[in-house]
Amino acid sequence: MKWKKCEMKLHGITNIWPKGQIVIPKDARDLLWLNPWDTLTVITKDDKFLWLIRNNDVKELMEFIQNDSK
Numbered sequence: 166m167k168w169k170k171c172e173m174k175l176h177g178i179t180n181i182w183p184k185g186q187i188v189i190p191k192d193a194r195d196l197l198w199l200n201p202w203d204t205l206t207v208i209t210k211d212d213k214f215l216w217l218i219r220n221n222d223v224k225e226l227m228e229f230i231q232n233d234s235k
Contacts, residue, residue: 176189176192205217205219206223
């Protein structure tokens with residue numbers, strides 16, 4: 166599989182609420198077509214990075230991470 170260049174964009178700043186909830190900024194939700202009740206997987210790397218990814222895209226992300234670390 167050929168990987169396209171990784172593009173990053175800052176969508177804003179959010180807070181963690183007392184119950185551990187966060188708000189995903191609207192423009193990020195719109196860009197990723199996220200809707201209420203969508204299921205996301207939480208992935209961390211090196212105690213520094215946190216990804217929220219739709220369940221059906223997890224395999225693609227894991228392949229990217231493995232290839233990037235080679």
